[in-house]
Amino acid sequence: xxxxxxxxxxxxxxxxxxxxxxxxxxxxxxxxxxxxxxxxxxxxxxxxxxxxxxxxxxxxxxxxxxxxxxxxxxxxxxxxxxxxxxxxxxxxxxxxxxxxxxxxxxxxxxxxxxxxxxxxxxxxxxxxxxxxxxxxxxxxxxxxxxxxxxxxxxxxxxxxxxxxxxxxxxxxxxxxxxxxxxxxxxxxxxxxxxxxxxxxxxxxxxxxxxxxxxxxxxxxxxxxxxxxxxxxxxxxxxxxxxxxxxxxxxxxxxxxxxxxxxxxxxxxxxxxxxxxxxxxxxxxxxxxxxxxxxxxxxxxxxxxxxxxxxxxxxxxxxxxxxxxxxxxxxxxxxxxxxxxxxxxxxxxxxxxxxxxxxxxxxxxxxxxxxxxxxxxxx
Amino acid sequence: xxxxxxxxxxxxxxxxxxxxxxxxxxxxxxxxxxxxxxxxxxxxxxxxxxxxxxxxxxxxxxxxxxxxxxxxxxxxxxxxxxxxxxxxxxxxxxxxxxxxxxxxxxxxxxxxxxxxxxxxxxxxxxxxxxxxxxxxxxxxxxxxxxxxxxxxxxxxxxxxxxxxxxxxxxxxxxxxxxxxxxxxxxxxxxxxxxxxxxxxxxxxxxxxxxxxxxxxxxxxxxxxxxxxxxxxxxxxxxxxxxxxxxxxxxxxxxxxxxxxxxxxxxxxxxxxxxxxxxxxxxxxxxxxxxxxxxxxxxxxxxxxxxxxxxxxxxxxxxxxxxxxxxxxxxxxxxxxxxxxxxxxxxxxxxxxxxxxxxxxxxxxxxxxxxxxxxxxxxxxxxxxxxxxxxxxxxxxxxxxxxxxxxxxxxxxxxxxxxx
Numbered sequence: 001x002x003x004x005x006x007x008x009x010x011x012x013x014x015x016x017x018x019x020x021x022x023x024x025x026x027x028x029x030x031x032x033x034x035x036x037x038x039x040x041x042x043x044x045x046x047x048x049x050x051x052x053x054x055x056x057x058x059x060x061x062x063x064x065x066x067x068x069x070x071x072x073x074x075x076x077x078x079x080x081x082x083x084x085x086x087x088x089x090x091x092x093x094x095x096x097x098x099x100x101x102x103x104x105x106x107x108x109x110x111x112x113x114x115x116x117x118x119x120x121x122x123x124x125x126x127x128x129x130x131x132x133x134x135x136x137x138x139x140x141x142x143x144x145x146x147x148x149x150x151x152x153x154x155x156x157x158x159x160x161x162x163x164x165x166x167x168x169x170x171x172x173x174x175x176x177x178x179x180x181x182x183x184x185x186x187x188x189x190x191x192x193x194x195x196x197x198x199x200x201x202x203x204x205x206x207x208x209x210x211x212x213x214x215x216x217x218x219x220x221x222x223x224x225x226x227x228x229x230x231x232x233x234x235x236x237x238x239x240x241x242x243x244x245x246x247x248x249x250x251x252x253x254x255x256x257x258x259x260x261x262x263x264x265x266x267x268x269x270x271x272x273x274x275x276x277x278x279x280x281x282x283x284x285x286x287x288x289x290x291x292x293x294x295x296x297x298x299x300x301x302x303x304x305x306x307x308x309x310x311x312x313x314x315x316x317x318x319x320x321x322x323x324x325x326x327x328x329x330x331x332x333x334x335x336x337x338x339x340x341x342x343x344x345x346x347x348x349x350x351x352x353x354x355x356x357x358x359x360x361x362x363x364x365x366x367x368x369x370x371x372x373x374x375x376x377x378x
Numbered sequence: 379x380x381x382x383x384x385x386x387x388x389x390x391x392x393x394x395x396x397x398x399x400x401x402x403x404x405x406x407x408x409x410x411x412x413x414x415x416x417x418x419x420x421x422x423x424x425x426x427x428x429x430x431x432x433x434x435x436x437x438x439x440x441x442x443x444x445x446x447x448x449x450x451x452x453x454x455x456x457x458x459x460x461x462x463x464x465x466x467x468x469x470x471x472x473x474x475x476x477x478x479x480x481x482x483x484x485x486x487x488x489x490x491x492x493x494x495x496x497x498x499x500x501x502x503x504x505x506x507x508x509x510x511x512x513x514x515x516x517x518x519x520x521x522x523x524x525x526x527x528x529x530x531x532x533x534x535x536x537x538x539x540x541x542x543x544x545x546x547x548x549x550x551x552x553x554x555x556x557x558x559x560x561x562x563x564x565x566x567x568x569x570x571x572x573x574x575x576x577x578x579x580x581x582x583x584x585x586x587x588x589x590x591x592x593x594x595x596x597x598x599x600x601x602x603x604x605x606x607x608x609x610x611x612x613x614x615x616x617x618x619x620x621x622x623x624x625x626x627x628x629x630x631x632x633x634x635x636x637x638x639x640x641x642x643x644x645x646x647x648x649x650x651x652x653x654x655x656x657x658x659x660x661x662x663x664x665x666x667x668x669x670x671x672x673x674x675x676x677x678x679x680x681x682x683x684x685x686x687x688x689x690x691x692x693x694x695x696x697x698x699x700x701x702x703x704x705x706x707x708x709x710x711x712x713x714x715x716x717x718x719x720x721x722x723x724x725x726x727x728x729x730x731x732x733x734x735x736x737x738x739x740x741x742x743x744x745x746x747x748x749x750x751x752x753x754x755x756x757x758x759x760x761x762x763x764x765x766x767x768x769x770x771x772x773x774x775x776x777x778x779x780x781x782x783x784x785x786x787x788x789x790x791x792x793x794x795x796x797x
Contacts, residue, residue: 001382001383001458001688001695003379003381003689004379004689004692004693005379253773253774256774257773257774257775264775265775267768267774267775268774268775268776268778269777270761270765273764273765273768273769273772273774274761274765274768276768276772277709277763277765277767277768277771277772278764280706280767280771280772281706281709284682284706285678285679285682285686285706286682287703288684288686288688288689289678289681289685291379291685292681292688294379295379295380295381298379299380310677310681313674313675313677313678314678314682317678359667359671362670362674363670363671363674365670365674365678366670367664367670369650369677370662
C-alpha cells in the first residue's frame with residue numbers, strides 16, 4: 001500500500017512552489033485579470049524551462065519523460081498559485097490528444113513546441129449553451145475543410161493550434177464525430193476573446209470558415225477519444241482545484257487568526273471555526289480522491305473512468321466550497337477588488353465548468369459505476 | 379503509487395486469511411452480511427456469547443489485540459499489521475462490538491497509567507474477551523463538557539484510604555455486561571474544574587453500583603445509566619495522581635476518536651445497490667438525473683474517506699504517524715449516513731415510512747435513519763470534532779472560557795444546581 005507521492009515527486013512539488021511563489025504572485029494574476037494579455041507568456045516559458053510542462057511528455061518528443069504523477073503535483077501548484085497560463089489547454093488536453101491519437105508526424109510537429117512553451121494548443125469542443133452531447137456538435141469537416149463555430153474555447157485567443165471535434169462523412173450520434181488538427185494561424189479562422197467570470201484563464205469564440213483540417217485519430221473515433229482524454233485532463237484539473245482549495249482555506253485561516261472583532265480573533269468564534277473545519281474536510285476528501293485518481297492515471301488502471309469522475313466531482317465541490325467561504329470569512333473586505341478572495345472565487349467557478357459542469361460529471365460517475373465498475377463504492 | 383502489500387505484509391495477510399478461513403464462525407456470516415447499524419448484528423444466538431467465542435479463538439492463536447504487547451495478551455504486531463488483520467477479518471469484526479470500548483479506550487489507558495502488577499492482572503483477560511470493560515465518563519451535566527462532571531469521590535472517613543463514590547454516569551455503552559469500569563470522578567470541587575478530577579477503575583459488581591438500561595430514541599438499549607451509591611473503591615485502583623484525572627482521560631479520548639473514526643462505512647454501497655434496483659417513474663432510479671447528483675455526492679464522500687484511510691495506512695506502512703487528515707472520519711461518516719438514510723426513504727415514496735422485514739433491504743435504511751443521530755453525538759459530537767479540527771489541525775485559538783480559573787463549585791449550572 002502506497003497512496004502517496006514519492007520523495008522525488010514531493011521535491012519537485014516544492015521546487016515548483018518556490019518558483020511560483022517568486023514568479024506568480026497575486027499581482028501576476030491581476031496583471032492578466034486587468035490587462036490586455038490573455039496569459040503571462042514569460043511565466044509560461046519559465047515553467048517550460050523548469051521542465052514541468054513536458055513532465056509527462058516522452059523525451060523523444062521534447063519532454064522530460066517522467067510520469068503523470070509528476071504532472072499531477074505540478075498541476076496542484078499551478079492551481080494553488082492561480083497561474084495565468086494555458087497549461088490546461090495545451091498540456092492536459094492538446095498534448096494528451098496527440099499522445100493518445102496522434103500520428104508520429106503530428107507528435108513531432110507539435111509536442112516539442114508544446115513542451116517548450118513555444119506554442120500553445122487547445123481543444124475546441126463546446127458549441128454554445130448547455131451540456132455537450134454528440135448531437136450538439138454542428139462543426140463539420142468536408143474535403144479537409146472545417147466550418148462552424150466553437151465557443152467557448154479555453155485559451156482560444158492565444159492558441160496556435162486547436163484540436164477540434166467535428167462531424168464528417170454524415171451519420172449521427174457519437175460515430176459521426178472525428179477529431180482534427182487545425183492551425184489557427186492559417187486561413188479560414190477568426191476569433192474573438194470572450195468576456196468571462198475569470199479572465200485569468202482566457203476563453204474565445206472561434207469561427208471556422210473552410211479552415212484546413214487534418215484528421216487526428218480514426219474517422220468516427222472522435223467522441224471516444226475525447227472521452228478518454230477528458231478523463232485524463234479531469235484528473236489533472238482536479239489537482240489544480242485541490243491546490244486552489246487548499247490555498248483558499250489557508251487564506252481564510254490566516255485572516256481568522258489575524259482579524260479581531262468583539263475583542264478577540266474571529267477564528268475563536270465557533271461559527272467561523274466550524275466553517276473552516278468544514279472547508280478542511282472537503283479539501284481533504286478531495287485530495288484523497290485525487291490521489292486515487294493519480295494512481296489510476298499513472299498505472300492505466302481499468303478504474304480510471306470512475307476514478308476521474310470521482311476526483312473531478314470531489315475537487316470541484318471542494319474548491320467552490322473553500323473559495324466561497326473564504327470570502328465569507330473575510331467579510332466585507334472579501335468582496336473588495338483589492339483583496340485576492342475573488343481571484344479564487346472566479347477560478348473555482350470557472351474550473352467547475354471547464355471540461356463539463358459538475359452535474360455532468362456527477363451523472364457520468366453514477367453511469368460508470370452502474371455499468372459495473374463500482375470499485376469506488378466498495 | 380500502488381495498492382500492493384510489501385512481501386512481509388503479503389505473508390502476514392496470508393497467515394491472517396488462513397486463520398480466519400479455518401476458524402471464523404461461518405454459520406453467522408449470512409446475518410453479519412445483512413446487518414445494519416441500528417440493529418443487532420447477530421440475532422440467531424446470544425450476541426455476547428458469539429462475540430466471546432470468536433475473541434477467545436483469536437486470543438488463543440495470538441490474533442487478539444494485535445497492537446498490544448505480548449505480555450499483556452496482545453499480538454505484539456505493528457500498526458500496519460493490525461490494519462491488515464482488520465481488512466481480512468471483514469464482516470466478523472462486527473462481532474467485536476462488546477470489546478470496542480475496552481480494547482480501544484480502557485485498555486490503552488490502563489496500559490499507560492496502571493502499575494505493572496495491575497496491568498498483568500487486568501489486560502490479558504480484557505484482550506481475550508473473558509472480561510469486558512466500560513467507560514464511565516459522560517454524565518447528565520458533563521458530555522461535551524466532560525470536565526463539568528459531578529460524580530464525587532471522597533476519602534472514606536474510616537481512615538482506610540479508600541474512596542467513597544456517589545453520583546451518576548450516563549451513555550455508558552455495554553455497562554450491562556461489563557466486568558470492569560474506567561471511572562472519572564471529582565475529588566476537589568473547590569479548585570478549577572480540570573484540576574479536581576481523579577480516575578479510578580472498579581469492578582462493576584462492587585456493592586452500590588447499579589446499571590439501568592436507557593431506552594434510546596430508536597427503541598434499542600445499547601447505552602445505560604450507572605448509579606453510584608456509597609461505592610467503596612480502594613486507593614490502589616486509582617490511575618494517575620489525585621487531581622490528575624483530566625490528563626488520564628485524555629489518553630482515553632485520544633484513543634476513542636482513533637477507534638471510532640477510522641474505517642467507518644457510510645452505507646453508500648447499500649444505497650447504491652438499492653438505487654440499481656429501485657424505480658423512479660418506471661425507470662431504474664440511477665437513470666434519474668436528480669438521483670445521480672445526490673448519489674455522486676455521497677459516492678465521493680465514501681470514496682474520499684476510503685482513500686483518506688489508505689493514506690493513513692500508507693503512513694503506517696512506512697513506519698510513520700498518520701497525518702491530521704484522519705480526524706475527519708467520524709464527522710463525515712455520521713452526517714453522511716444520516717443524509718443517506720433520509721434519501722433512501724425519500725426514494726421509497728410514501729412506503730418509506732414502513733419499517734419492517736418487507737421494507738427494502740429488510741428495513742436497513744429505516745434502522746440507519748433512527749440510529750444515525752447518535753453517531754453525530756457519541757465519541758465526540760460533530761461540534762467538538764469541528765473544534766478539534768479548527769484548533770489542533772488549523773491552529774485557530776480556543777474559545778474564550780468563562781469556567782477556566784473558577785473553582786468548580788462556583789461555576790453556574792443548568793437549573794441552578796450545584797455539586
